[in-house]
Amino acid sequence: MRTRIVITLLVMLVTTSALQAQLRVSDNKRFLITHDGEPFFWLGDTAWELFHRLTREEAEKYLRDRARQKFTVIQAVVLAEMDGLQTPNAYNEIPLEANDPTKPREAYFQHVDFIIDKAAGLGLYIALFPTWGDKVFKNRWGIGPEIFNQENARVYGTWIGNRYKSRKNVIWVLGGDRTPRNESDVAIWRSMAEGIVTGAGGYDQTLMTFHPQPNDVNDGGSAKWFHNDAWLDFNMLQTGHCRENNVWDRIKAAYDKTPAKPVLDGEPLYEDHPVCFNAKDLGTSSAYDVRMFAYIDVFAGAFGHTYGCHDIWQMNAPSRQPINGAHYPWYEAIDLPGAQQMQYLRALIESRPMLDRVPDQSLINDARGSNDHIQATRGKDYLFVYSAQGKSFTVNTARISGSMLVARWYDPRTxxxxDAGRFEGREAKTFTPPTSGYGHDWVLMIDDASKNFSLPGMSK
Structure with a gap:
């Protein structure tokens, strides 16, 4: 028993120590890497109401389950969307005195501290939203109230940046589902960002982005307003909750911005969500829906992906009124199939050299449309092609190294x-996935045979 306790403590120490140095942007400005230069795959979950609605015991269960499912980042909001200023947390605490951002209440933030630290102990990063965007711009679907201006945004930013400067598993995210209306809104977010940088001790002590509403396909998400700001380390998009969505073009628009910055889809179509908010006519989203956008996003150039679940973001429970037709309590929805399948995307990407991976549609002859899209990506010695409905395609194999190539089919469901055979490289070759039709998505893997790459999820 004593030996088991010692081993458990050592595992916790090793896990925690791995998060004692902050993530940073890779030298090629396309990825995130750890303090020792190892590539980091962002597999996120939108747990917006985590701090606001869960007890410590519930939060720990949620974090353990997501760690078990190989998630790496949890996106959560301090001043939460669902009346986060007036409705208290699970311990009857509200975050601010009199809705004043310059007067944070210690008891509320001790609960936030606990969850952030518990996440670190499980090897999880927290993408920390200091506030949901309705506290800057309420709009018709927000509760608000609007409490921020340039002055108090800087004070709050400085305070919260200083409070969490020693937590190296914190990634800062501003915005919170809001598109700046005007220069005044932009100035408030910039003021909060600069406050965080000041409180944390400088630009090299923060990793930060901005989460907008879906915007025009060519805008590049956060890049529309903040691409050249020193505090914006990577661009984030929200591609929204519809099926007919050319997410690949949206990722590309941000990927092609100069100077280069990493890009991430921070809110795509959630699992078990009313499609386009219209469940009556369009139904609710499936594991296939969320899986398809995940692979297309990453193959189109994203350095990772954020999964979301309609029942999880709101932490739905029998004691709460479901929002927009949520079906399951969060503790059941956590095991929905789409969530379980996200780990296979991470395993695939991590199985090959990550830092030389680029999007490359010149690998294939037909990208097709929004429902049966085909998306390609490659490194120097390998390539992946995702076929959303198992349609055939022709691959230009001369784009990677190797006189002899080995091909395999990867099942995103399992x-x-x-095996798909070995063949000589430098030639175009047509491939037909094992099955086809709606929900029958496949990834073709082609490797330089001389590299002897391991299969996804297995070490060499």
Whole structure:
């Protein structure tokens, strides 16, 4: 028993120490890396109401389950969306005195501290939203109230940046589902960002982005307003909750901005969500819906992906009124199939050299449309092609190294691999996935045979 306790403590120490140095942007400005230069795959979950609605015991269960499912980042909001200023947390605490951002209440933030630290102990990063955007701009669907101006945004930013400067598992995210209306809104967010940088001790002590509403396809998400700001380390998009969505073009628009910055889809279509907010006519989203956008996003150039679940973001429970037709309590929804399948995307990407991976549609002859889209990506010695409905395609194999190539089919539903043969490189070759039709998505893996890469999820 004593030996088991010692081993458990050592595992916790090793896990925690791995998060004692902040993530940073890679030298090629396309990825995030750890303090020792190892590539980091962002597999996120939108747990917006985590701090606001869960007890410590519930939060720990949620974090343990997501760590078990190989998630790496949890996106959560301090001043929460669902009346986060007036409705208290699970311990009857509200975050601010009299809705004043310059007067944070210690008891509320001790609960936030606990969850951030518990996440670190499980090897999880927290993408920390200091506030949801309705506290800057309420709009018709927000509760608000609007409490921020340039002056108090800087004070609050400085305070919260200083409070969490020693927590190296914190990634800062401003915005919170709001598109700046005008220069005044932009100035408030910039003021909060500069406050965080000041409180944390400088630009090299923060990793930060901005989460907008879906905006025009060519805008590049956060890049529309903040691309050249020193505090914005990577661009974030929200591609929204519809099926007919050319997410690949949206990722590309941000990817192609200069100077280069990493890009991430921070809110795509959630699992079990009313499609386009219209469940009556369009139904609710499936595991296939969220899986398809995940692979397309990453193959189109994103350095990772954020999964979301309609029941999880709101922490739905029998004691709460479901929002927009949520079906399951959060503790059941946590095991929905789409969430379980996200780990196979991470395993695939991590199985090959990550830092030389680029999007490359010149690998294929037909990208097709929004429902049966085909998306390609490659490194120097390998390539992946995702076929959303198992349609055939022709691959230009001369784009990677190797006189002899090995091909395999990867199943995004199970993580299983099927052999697809060996052949000489430098030639175009047509491939037909094992099955086809709606929900029958496949990834073709082609490797330089001389590299002897391991299968996804397995070490060499």
């Amino acid at each position: 993580g299983e691999v099927k």
